[in-house]
Amino acid sequence: MAAFDSNVENVEDIMPEDMEAINKETFKDRLASYRRTPGSFLVMLLVVIAAGITAAALIFLVGYILVNGVPYLSASLFSWTYTSDNVSLMPALINTVIMAFMSLLMAVPFGIGAAIYLVEYASKGNKLVKVVRITAETLTGIPSIVYGLFGMLFFVTALHWRYSILSGACTLAIMVLPVILRTTEEALLAVPDSFREGSFGLGAGKLRTIFRIILPSAVPGILSGIILSTGRIVGETAALIYTAGTVAAIPSDVFSSGRTLAVHMYVLSNEGLHVNEAYATAVVLLVLVIAINALSSFLAKKVQKS
Secondary structure, three states: OHHHOOOOOOHHHOOHHHHHHHHHHHHHHHHHHHHHOHHHHHHHHHHHHHHHHHHHHHHHHHHHHHHHHHHHOOHHHHOOOOOOOOOOOHHHHHHHHHHHHHHHHHHHHHHHHHHHHHHHHOOOOOHHHHHHHHHHHHHHOOOHHHHHHHHHHHHHHHOOOOOOHHHHHHHHHHHHHHHHHHHHHHHHHOOOHHHHHHHHHOOOOHHHHHHHHHHHHOHHHHHHHHHHHHHHHHOOOHHHHOOOOOOOOOOOOOOOOOOOHHHHHHHHHHHOOOHHHHHHHHHHHHHHHHHHHHHHHHHHHHHHHO
8 A cells, every 4th residue: 555655755645545545444443443342332422422412502502593683683783872772782792892801801810820829839738729729619610690799799889889890890800710710720730840840941030931931831721711701701691780780871981880792682581572682682792702712712823823
């Protein structure tokens, strides 16, 4: 066979028909191995079925939203001012971007900084580190309504910030902080110790090693945590109803009330008068999340290349 011929120097030199023969032989060998170990074939079959069900569910959800929402996208839905007739989503869209930006601006520095301390500075076996990790994992699983009640009691009532963008952003920052901390910590732990040793061996200090060697290597993992946090912020409703309010207007300042796209969808569907517009809002929300994920992936590649 040409694939194993000594005259073939590169993979590119293999002809397509030869590659097809190699793939067929590999498939035959795989089937033969499955006959010898039926358990492996069963596991492989279950994995394929699970992947198929997951993909089908995702396609169905996205398709359902698009089919029910795209026909009702109209120019009036993107009007600058909300009225009871056009139920414009533009104020909610602007509020969503503002809310996500403010929440991440507060949560990301603290989450990354805390993770750097736990991984790079705290001594191994430190009881404080164990307590922080257990607490972060516990806070990750707390329902968002609990964060909403806390935000209402502390930010809205105790600090007298009223129902405002700032109250909602601070509540969401506390809610996503454990996610950013844990994902960043795992990303830093995944960086090989040889990177640190090599940097120290070349005379670099601790801070230079962290910011020039370790953090760039951990960027994909850190960004995955930020993307998860952004998705939770964009899709949050319960916590924001109790802290940011449901006013359908562009806020004049951070102490003004405002609703996000998710809250806007909830209000429209709850009223029962503009269900079709709620589906159209879901389409815009879906596009927004995809755009944020694409932008994050683009930035991650840029950082890795630099």
